[in-house]
Amino acid sequence: xxxARSLRCRECGRxxxxxxxxxxxxxxxxxxxxxxxxxxHRTVTRASIxxxxxxxxxxxxxxxxxxxxxxxxHAGFTPLVRARNLGEHLxxxxxxxxxxxxxxxxxxxxxxxxxxxxxxxEFGFDTLACASTGNLANSVAAHAASAGLDAYVxxxxxxxxxxxxxxxxxxxxxxxxxxxxxDVNRLCSExxxxxxxxxxxxxxxxxxxxxxxxxxxxxxxxxxxxxxxxLGWRAPEHIVAPMASGSLYxxxxxxxxxxxxxxLIDSVQTKMSGAQARGCSPIVTAYEAGTTNIRPVxxxxxxxxxxxxxxxxxxYALKVMEESGGFGVASDDAEIVEGIxxxxxxxxIFAETAGGVVIAGLKKLALQGKIAPDELTVAYITxxxxxxxxxxxxxxxxxxxxxxxxxxFEASIGDPVRQSVG
Amino acid sequence: xxxxxxxFTFPQELITLPIIYELGKQFDIVTNVRRADVxxxxxxxxxxxxxxxxxxxxxxxxxxxxxVRVDPVPGDIVEG
Numbered sequence: 001x002x003x004a005r006s007l008r009c010r011e012c013g014r015x016x017x018x019x020x021x022x023x024x025x026x027x028x029x030x031x032x033x034x035x036x037x038x039x040x041h042r043t044v045t046r047a048s049i050x051x052x053x054x055x056x057x058x059x060x061x062x063x064x065x066x067x068x069x070x071x072x073x074h075a076g077f078t079p080l081v082r083a084r085n086l087g088e089h090l091x092x093x094x095x096x097x098x099x100x101x102x103x104x105x106x107x108x109x110x111x112x113x114x115x116x117x118x119x120x121x122e123f124g125f126d127t128l129a130c131a132s133t134g135n136l137a138n139s140v141a142a143h144a145a146s147a148g149l150d151a152y153v154x155x156x157x158x159x160x161x162x163x164x165x166x167x168x169x170x171x172x173x174x175x176x177x178x179x180x181x182x183d184v185n186r187l188c189s190e191x192x193x194x195x196x197x198x199x200x201x202x203x204x205x206x207x208x209x210x211x212x213x214x215x216x217x218x219x220x221x222x223x224x225x226x227x228x229x230x231l232g233w234r235a236p237e238h239i240v241a242p243m244a245s246g247s248l249y250x251x252x253x254x255x256x257x258x259x260x261x262x263x264l265i266d267s268v269q270t271k272m273s274g275a276q277a278r279g280c281s282p283i284v285t286a287y288e289a290g291t292t293n294i295r296p297v298x299x300x301x302x303x304x305x306x307x308x309x310x311x312x313x314x315x316y317a318l319k320v321m322e323e324s325g326g327f328g329v330a331s332d333d334a335e336i337v338e339g340i341x342x343x344x345x346x347x348x349i350f351a352e353t354a355g356g357v358v359i360a361g362l363k364k365l366a367l368q369g370k371i372a373p374d375e376l377t378v379a380y381i382t383x384x385x386x387x388x389x390x391x392x393x394x395x396x397x398x399x400x401x402x403x404x405x406x407x408x409f410e411a412s413i414g415d416p417v418r419q420s421v422g
Numbered sequence: 423x424x425x426x427x428x429x430f431t432f433p434q435e436l437i438t439l440p441i442i443y444e445l446g447k448q449f450d451i452v453t454n455v456r457r458a459d460v461x462x463x464x465x466x467x468x469x470x471x472x473x474x475x476x477x478x479x480x481x482x483x484x485x486x487x488x489x490v491r492v493d494p495v496p497g498d499i500v501e502g
Contacts, residue, residue: 011457027456027468028468028470029457131499131500132500132501132502133502134502135501135502136501136502182493184500185493185494185498185500188499189494189495189499192499207499209496209501210496210499213496244502245497245498245501293464295431295464296491304502305501305502306502307502308498308501308502309498310429310491310497311497311498312496312497312498314497
């Protein structure tokens with residue numbers, strides 16, 4: 001916290017105090033936290049970080065919050081897995097999987113929400129809110145429960161029952177909104193503006209990805225920090241990350257750049273590749289067209305957690321892609337399902353559809369020679385597959401059905417005992 | 423009175439039409455453009471609208487019916 005200095009407009013550069021603001025009052029550009037890196041450099045060392053807890057909070061000095069009052073359900077410091085089998089399959093000798101399924105609510109959203117919830121409490125808000133169809137809702141509800149805050153989660157009214165349980169179990173109030181996706185978007189934007197001050201019930205709301213967005217987004221930097229630390233304080237040579245709003249992708253890059261600026265790693269030569277589902281690929285489509293102008297789209301993909309048709313950070317993601325020399329890659333739904341299966345069958349990691357998007361994209365980039373066989377490559381898996389089981393139902397082998405006899409079993413599997421003896 | 427900040431994204435065929443001017447004429451809304459990027463084949467405008475809430479909602483419905491995409495300034499808010 002002592003090193004966060006101000007909020008700065010990413011468009012016009014105007015500065016604002018560290019308050020619950022998210023857009024520049026002058027140009028309506030997005031605000032981002034800026035830091036006093038010289039002071040940070042005098043204090044933060046590899047050793048000081050390594051002494052910290054085995055959670056995202058080991059990087060507290062690099063975040064815009066006070067760790068003394070952290071809303072901490074142990075997000076972060078998830079495994080970085082050497083993916084030998086998948087690497088061999090794809091012809092990549094140094095492939096790693098950052099397995100963020102291992103977070104408390106099984107997705108990377110715990111990283112951003114732990115920061116947003118902490119900041120919300122610092123600001124004196126008594127209610128956490130979000131609009132979400134899945135991972136974000138789960139994480140907001142869990143953090144609010146831990147912090148003793150009220151939680152309101154807005155969902156489209158046609159959301160499947162299974163997706164509601166993962167939020168309602170924590171005691172959150174779920175509000176099912178009749179109307180389409182755009183209607184929910186617009187309502188929540190208006191609510192965030194109005195209820196930030198005070199609701200009719202006298203409460204003040206922190207909408208994690210609206211009025212808390214500058215702080216919330218900073219939590220994704222820990223995905224960059226952790227991978228560098230887990231690799232022995234060095235940046236990967238190539239990263240493949242999923243893109244929805246583009247924020248996670250941009251913040252991984254920011255995290256690596258900050259470590260370099262603090263002399264904790266060498267200069268960053270990482271190629272940042274971003275993966276989207278073809279059914280919602282406004283960023284990759286702009287990349288392929290060679291433009292930084294994003295055309296909003298109507299999502300139509302099984303990768304619901306990446307289905308953001310009008311990505312807030314799309315422009316900035318394209319700038320990072322260009323600066324780093326990375327690639328944009330999109331995959332259709334069948335390829336996404338194959339990606340989920342490939343990761344599960346090769347590495348024992350069951351990813352949600354966003355992970356299928358990443359693995360499908362990784363495969364394409366490897367086969368096209370855009371990732372060299374010797375490049376130290378990290379693929380980010382940001383959520384667990386148990387949340388999106390419906391996406392792969394029908395694509396998996398059915399169980400063997402047998403009578404309760406040895407003969408029936410051996411007949412069904414072709415009698416491997418005799419085969420091996422023979 | 424209410425105030426809303428929105429982003430209009432125009433398809434190519436609407437770029438040359440004075441839609442924001444007409445919005446202010448046909449409805450009791452004051453429009454205030456803060457940022458924009460318009461080229462030959464596409465364009466977007468970030469603006470603020472002041473007026474009675476029902477007028478703003480009717481105005482946005484009218485703009486949407488014209489074929490303009492209307493989004494909140496922060497982009498899509500509903501996340502996975």
